[in-house]
Amino acid sequence: MTKRTVGFVGVGNIGTPMVLSLLREGLDVLVRDLRKEQASECLGAGARFAESNEQLAAECDTIGVAVVNDKQLNALFRSEGGLLDVVKPGTTLIVHSTVMPDTIKALGEETDARGIKMVDAQVSGGDLRAREGDLAIMCGGHPADIEANRDYFDAISRRTEHMGPRGSGAGAKLAIQMMTFGNWMAAIESMRLARALGLEEQTLANFATDTTADSWVAQMWGNYDRLLHNHPLAGSDDLYRMFDKDLFNSVVVGREAGIELPLTATSSQLMKAAMQERIEFSADTYAPAPAKKSA
Numbered sequence: 001m002t003k004r005t006v007g008f009v010g011v012g013n014i015g016t017p018m019v020l021s022l023l024r025e026g027l028d029v030l031v032r033d034l035r036k037e038q039a040s041e042c043l044g045a046g047a048r049f050a051e052s053n054e055q056l057a058a059e060c061d062t063i064g065v066a067v068v069n070d071k072q073l074n075a076l077f078r079s080e081g082g083l084l085d086v087v088k089p090g091t092t093l094i095v096h097s098t099v100m101p102d103t104i105k106a107l108g109e110e111t112d113a114r115g116i117k118m119v120d121a122q123v124s125g126g127d128l129r130a131r132e133g134d135l136a137i138m139c140g141g142h143p144a145d146i147e148a149n150r151d152y153f154d155a156i157s158r159r160t161e162h163m164g165p166r167g168s169g170a171g172a173k174l175a176i177q178m179m180t181f182g183n184w185m186a187a188i189e190s191m192r193l194a195r196a197l198g199l200e201e202q203t204l205a206n207f208a209t210d211t212t213a214d215s216w217v218a219q220m221w222g223n224y225d226r227l228l229h230n231h232p233l234a235g236s237d238d239l240y241r242m243f244d245k246d247l248f249n250s251v252v253v254g255r256e257a258g259i260e261l262p263l264t265a266t267s268s269q270l271m272k273a274a275m276q277e278r279i280e281f282s283a284d285t286y287a288p289a290p291a292k293k294s295a
Helices: 015-024 035-044 051-060 070-078 101-114 126-131 143-147 150-158 168-196 201-208 223-230 237-256 262-281
Strands: 005-009 027-032 062-065 091-095 117-124 136-141 157-164
Touching: 005 015, 005 051, 005 070, 005 157, 015 027, 015 035, 015 051, 015 126, 027 035, 027 201, 035 101, 051 262, 091 101, 101 117, 101 168, 117 143, 117 168, 117 237, 126 136, 126 223, 136 168, 143 150, 143 168, 157 168, 168 201, 237 262
Parallel strands: 005 027, 005 062, 062 091, 091 117, 136 157
Antiparallel strands: 117 136
């Protein structure tokens, strides 16, 4: 039986494990990234590399997208030779990037005008669950477009939920990020107090899972410390922007909706300092070992 070919653009921290899950479930995956070396793990697992958007469009009727932010997504779609220029009518574009709902809605109007299908399908669960094909996916768009790609979604998720029209997935993801990062920021402060009182962080986190403080953050304590040291953007200011942009974007969306989100606004301003604190505190545990010099 011939394997179905799907495309995937953006093989970074979350895109790479998603591609690995697609491959594991028997799909032929054609990946695209501005840096071919970024795709090395995917290529080693059996993916193929698209040298151009034109090649991607020619071979794929379904293309997943996991670029970092609104700017990158708009450039991928709208630049000369971008996806809007080259993909065939009837192609389904599945946007996993965490972006503003209005960005999705605006791109959706352009895809509709060209006979292209688009689903916003933001993901939650992190890179470890992505590697197991165990993500939770919140979708906006036409239910029929989701069902037509059930093999794709089943390969990467434990649950794929239709949230409403296009933009609903992006809105749901911002709300989920508010819960997650708000919890993380509160936990960072609680651990700061615990250390001041001579308590060991992991002992407290383990105990918290049997108390009213139980949460994904407590259950996975140390996960973000690991990610801060091992993310492809580690060591750059872009790492902080990638984390705090979701809270900042939530505040912007809230203002447009006429609601106040003061805790989220404060957290978005304090997150960089909190991340720097965690990077310093966890360096001995999670910082990659320096490369050995050759003789």
